[in-house]
Amino acid sequence: MAWYKNADNVVQAHGTESVWSTYYKPAETVPVSGIYRCKNCGKEVTCNSDDPFPPQNHHQHPQAGAVLWRLIVWTNTSGNQSHGTVQS
Numbered sequence: 001m002a003w004y005k006n007a008d009n010v011v012q013a014h015g016t017e018s019v020w021s022t023y024y025k026p027a028e029t030v031p032v033s034g035i036y037r038c039k040n041c042g043k044e045v046t047c048n049s050d051d052p053f054p055p056q057n058h059h060q061h062p063q064a065g066a067v068l069w070r071l072i073v074w075t076n077t078s079g080n081q082s083h084g085t086v087q088s
């Protein structure tokens with residue numbers, strides 16, 4: 001889990017954008033800037049949109065299971081207060 005100090009700086013998103021539920025493979029293009037967590041080990045990375053996700057050799061799992069990244073915190077790079085909360 002990611003940590004935060006002050007809850008005023010984060011807000012729960014209620015949007016249904018597919019980016020919240022999609023798993024991304026190593027080296028795929030990052031769709032939105034934010035914090036992503038590996039489905040199989042819990043390791044987290046901070047990624048910028050349009051960059052590639054970390055390569056396959058970023059980390060290895062002691063047990064079987066692919067490295068798969070899913071968005072857990074969507075960075076508000078636009079400053080738009082409704083960012084991440086728009087129903088789609």
Ligand SMILES: [Zn+2]
Nearest residue numbers: 038040041043
């Ligand atoms: Zn992992």
